[in-house]
Amino acid sequence: MATAQQIKTGYIDYVLTHDEQPKSVYSFVKKLKITESEFYQFYASFEGIEKMIWADLTIDTIDTIRQQEVWTQYSSRDRMLSFFYSYVEVLKKQRSFIVYSLKQPGAKFSTPTVLSGVKPIFENFAEELISEGVESGELADRKFLTKRYKDALWIQFAFIINFWVNDDSTGFEKTDEAIEKGINVTFDLFQRSALDNLFDYGKFLSRNSRFTEKMRK
The missing domain is CATH 1.10.10 (Arc Repressor Mutant, subunit A)
Known part of the structure; x- marks a missing residue:
């Protein structure tokens, strides 16, 4: 059988x-x-096999990092960094197949056929981290924009995997650097900034316009 x-x-x-x-x-x-x-x-189909291989690699990586003792102590940023560092280590074990799979005709990240099963898995994982980050105050809760955070992380996913496939540095050390810089920049954008404070101040002035009008008189 x-x-x-x-x-x-x-x-x-x-x-x-x-x-x-x-x-x-x-x-x-x-x-x-x-x-x-x-x-x-x-x-x-054969395409179904490839999609399942990618999905299994992604699910296994998420399950493994969640079992780490330090997982509960990690911030959302650290958890996403842990995912990508661990994911690349998993992909290394099947690098020949990964390179073959992504370099097939039509296997572009604009229309990632072989990654179609991975995207919802990764986005669910990302949304969970984002929700926890917003709840803890680590990440800014921005109206209309917070729900788009996962899209920015999916773009990072596509970039990092593509970067790794083409990385010829010893031990793929450039990929590690790409992960660190890419995820840190992305999470910096997710955090509260001076622009958020300015926006809040503008809303405050708008709500209290009658007081500012009195001050002008």
Whole structure:
């Protein structure tokens, strides 16, 4: 009886050996010595396998970092940094496949086909961190903008993964630097700033215009 892991492992081995997808499900399952019905029990297509691989890597990373003893002591910023540092370490173990997957035709971050299953997983994770950060006062709660924070973090996700794929530095040290600078800049923008204070002051003056009018007379 075939298993999802057997099919996934067989698929990764095939594409890395041939640098392309199998010609058909029929030829692929014949090589694995399983039936087509066994394949379709777990996956609807080869694209489905790739999407599941990415989703599993993302879920496993999130589950692993949440089990760290220091997790509860981390700020939202530190938790997001921990995710990306850990995610890159996980991706390293399958770098050949990751590079293959992202460099296929149509696998662009503007329309990330292989990452379509990852996006909702990552955004749910990001929204959780953002909500906790807003509640603790770490992050600014801005009307209309707070709900867009996750979009900024998804852009960082796409940038960091693409940067890592093309990183040729020793130990991918440039990717570590990209993570640190990118996430810190993004979270700096999420925090309260002088502009927020100025905006609040403007609202205060607007609400109390009758007092300022008296002062002018």
